[in-house]
Amino acid sequence: MSKKPEVTFKYIFTYDYNPVYVNGAHGGVSPRGDLVVNFYLERPPLPNEITHEVNPNGTIGAETGVEPEDFAQSLVRFVPTGVVLNYQTARELHHWLGEKVRELETLEQHKAAMRAAAQQPGGEGVQH
Incomplete structure (x- = not known):
């Protein structure tokens, strides 16, 4: 009985290999006919800064300001990686x-x- 030909693939990872969680993708066909896929993580933004009152006893009090002001109406699509496929x-x-x-x-x-x-x-x- 003859054995079918086989091939074994060895996986080699770069030193900085680090799988990331994504919950969406954006992309399209490039002018050269390749498929470009950019993966993103959609999440609420973090403010650049928040200002609080300081209570008389020195503790942090109520929030009085957030920068940018419109951050609550925004979403972030953080793009950690993408791929190009033929x-x-x-x-x-x-x-x-x-x-x-x-x-x-x-x-x-x-x-x-x-x-x-x-x-x-x-x-x-x-x-x-």
Whole structure:
């Protein structure tokens, strides 16, 4: 019986490899036909400065000012990284992501079924 050919990939990480959490992306097709994807973390902004009254006893009192003044109506999209993919790599990544999303959906369905079973009389997790 002949063995099928195999290849082994070794992963090499840069010294500063550091996965980051992202909750969105922005990008598009470059003039050269590559897909540019910039990943971001959307979050409320932090103020540049906050001013407080000082109480007579020296403790910090009520907030009296915030800079910038409109920061409460703003959101920040912090962009820690991005990628540039050619057409073929984008298609392969699309396929891979689809597989992983299906795995997550199966896991979520299993978790929902377990929660539902635990809520039923006589189900696991019900204390008597």
